[in-house]
Amino acid sequence: MTTEESGRLRDGLDSVLRAMVAHDPLGLPLAEDARYTEIAQPLDIGDGLWGTLTRFAGDGGDPHPKLNPYRIDFIDEAAGQAIFFGATVENNTPGMLMLRVRYSGARIAEIEALAVREEIVGDHGGTVTMFQPRLLLPFEPGGFAAPDPALVAPSSRGDDEKVLVAVADAFFDAIERDDPDLVEFAQDCVVRHNGRLAAEDPDAPPLNPEVPAYRPFSLSVREQIATGFTRYTARVNHRRHVAVDPSRGLVLSVAVFDHPARVHEIEVPGFGTVPFPGYVAGQEELTIAALPGSRIYPNLQVPTSDLHAQLTRIEGGRIAYVEAISRGAPYGLPTGW
């Protein structure tokens, strides 16, 4: 990754981020038909993040109380592509951003942004997306202080690109088909989602307070899937493995998790019937009032989709680490690519 070409791609990536902060794309070497999407929506280059991005990890600026140094880059000379997966601040709101920049020759042909921001609660200052069910694990900026060395350390296992992609894809198959045997997990596999532990978290709350003993995020990811927790996800759609880095055993994938709300409860051996959380008829105000103190917002009873960017670290064909960011979206969202 020290060649002149990779340096050019890395500089190009930073120049796009700097142009966003400057709210000025005019100096960029854009192809005539350059495409830009942000959260799966085609936008004009200059709109969206180009008006709101204030800081990004690694921008060389002064310390900022809301800017984490978390940043992982992917440089792919063959594809002419560079990707930023890191922390941001938009105006005064912290977030995480996956920004993919692909060149065609010397010109930028594609820019894809997936931004996940902190949503705060509160009657009026609140930023909770209006009337959108929230994610099970809402974005926690404190969870992105820096990449875990276990995620980004050089890999000695030597999985080739084909194996890495197959395993990352098989993880999505396992979720889609509720079958943990479709992929192998390393012992002590770490799963983090939006900056929070999403497996083997000793402090994980119950999925539904009606069944306090069933706490899926306290289980291993394999056990989670085996207990039927993922049944609310019918499809992992529009999968793209946009970066593969054998030196770190990493795959960066974009996908949409579709939740059609056809499954309202699961039978968990040893726990009985576990209803997926949702508004309880006649108690809507109580449910809403409970939001600020709750990690779990009841959102699994209505059709939604989640747009994901996911880092999967694979060691010896086994999944060792999952680091995902995601945000809710209207059911049936495509990715724009």
Added chain:
Amino acid sequence: MTGKLGREELERMIDRYMEAVVADDPSRLPWAEHVEYIENNQRIPIGEGAWATIDGIGAYKHYYADPERARVGFIGTARENGVPCLFNFFLELADGKIAKAETLVIRDPVGARRLDEQGTPDDVWLETVPAEERLSREELIGFPDRYFSSLEFNDGLGDYSFFHRDCDRYEHGKRTTNVTEEQSYGHSGDTSFTRMSCEQQWKTGFMGFVTGIRERHWVVVDEERQAVLAIAMFDHDGTVRSIQLTNGKTSYPSPYFDVGRTMHIMEGFKVKYGKLYRIEATMYEVPYGARSPLLAL
């Protein structure tokens, strides 16, 4: 057969549609060979989405009928897993079959219950206006169009005389104009805004955080009742950091507007006395910049 169906038949199609959704059975309805089917801003297969979860019809039903274009719209309530929600949609019929259907399922149980408690739309919405007193379709459409144009980048300096002095706006059933009790508005802590009339509100410049109202579709023009049902995309691009109000004060948009936000709007407008007289707003947030999937309307 376009234009041949009367109000009663069009409204009956709304009821049939609701019944089919509750029954989770699209086969109960007559579908055209090619159907544009949209729910919450996405094209999804007929039978997915709300068909899975809507299990009851609510009390609030407001129909908008456009026999001229064989279209009918609805702002109403339903039950989703037993929980109140807003369930808005419009249909376009071709030869008596559904050729376009766009639905907004808005999961605001508090707003839905408010509408249910109201039960029926305010009588003014339902008045049949004698044919000789009606404004033309184009004149009717001009009112929501002016409303939208004066709302985007609202600076308080425009001509807002298209509002009737008694014009009221309701958002998910909540009155947000001319109220007498203390009530904050939207994401602001301001409690004076909702005490004003529509025109007074517009003259403050307070709404300047709305940076665009795109893709204005006049999906139903109800000539008989002199009303328009519109779909549009409201952008808040996150670049407005402060707003100079016409009273000399400065308003600072809440953190909600730190980032780009877009609302997919379905909004009804009633024209009376040659002015904009009632506004019925409903909204659902979509990713910033999302386009309305409606095709060539």
